[in-house]
Amino acid sequence: MAQTYELVATVRDRVGKGAARALRREQKIPAVIYGDGKTALPIALPQKEVSLKLLAGGFLTTVATIDVGGDKIRVLPRDYQVDPVRDQLIHIDFLRITAGDTIAVEVPVHFLNEAASPGLKRGGVLNIVRHEVELECPADAIPANIEVDLTGLDIGDSVHISAVKLPEGVTPTISDRDFTIATIAAPAVLTAEEAAEDAASAPTA
Incomplete structure (x- = not known):
């Protein structure tokens, strides 16, 4: 099993294409955490840190912890999107993980x-x-x-x-x-x- 890691995120107060573009100009990646019967949580992550995790390999098979304002949420990346021209991450979907899940x-x-x-x-x-x-x-x-x-x-x-x-x-x-x-x-x-x-x-x- 790949080694787990932790990322610090902030809650996004705005969603949509315009807000996402503004985030990317700030070197942040828009993402969403969903699953476990809870409301989807839109977040922003530091682009450099997440890009390094993606390049390290095993991104979609490694459980991570995302710290959102002190609330630590265990997640598994389920999908991500890359800009076809710039070859940069532009969005990530995370699934909430709880003990005993398969x-x-x-x-x-x-x-x-x-x-x-x-x-x-x-x-x-x-x-x-x-x-x-x-x-x-x-x-x-x-x-x-x-x-x-x-x-x-x-x-x-x-x-x-x-x-x-x-x-x-x-x-x-x-x-x-x-x-x-x-x-x-x-x-x-x-x-x-x-x-x-x-x-x-x-x-x-």
């Missing part, structure tokens, strides 16, 4: 031991079907990532979710099938050579 989270997949895969050694290609897997997790135990071991995998082999060791209490949200995460595919050159060989060996009319 939540569905998209967790990134990390692939290990590529050098130990005979298929990749022979020029095979790692075809990643899912870069992230949606998991049902305890809010206080969200894994930073899940790991897929490629040791021993040859061309034509597949990795399914059943082959992945998940932390205790963590389950895939897709439960009705053993879905594929990645395959070891034949290299394009080999595929072309096989096609040429098949054509050469085919009977002529």
Whole structure:
């Protein structure tokens, strides 16, 4: 699980596009905290601090504490928006988290031991079907990532979710099938050579 962190926020007394633009000129990011049956709380956060947390990785899988006027609220970032031109954060949605909550989270997949895969050694290609897997997790135990071991995998082999060791209490949200995460595919050159060989060996009319 990624390490938690704390941010200090102020309550926004105005909402709307004009107010949001004014905040950004002050190097602040408009955000909202929602959930837990409570009224949505519009807040403003320091742009630099939040941007550093985003760049550090694991932003959407790390529970944080936001101090709003001394009221410390535990949250999980659920979505954020980035200006497509300036590549800067412009808005964040936070979900309130309470003890005992479980939540569905998209967790990134990390692939290990590529050098130990005979298929990749022979020029095979790692075809990643899912870069992230949606998991049902305890809010206080969200894994930073899940790991897929490629040791021993040859061309034509597949990795399914059943082959992945998940932390205790963590389950895939897709439960009705053993879905594929990645395959070891034949290299394009080999595929072309096989096609040429098949054509050469085919009977002529």
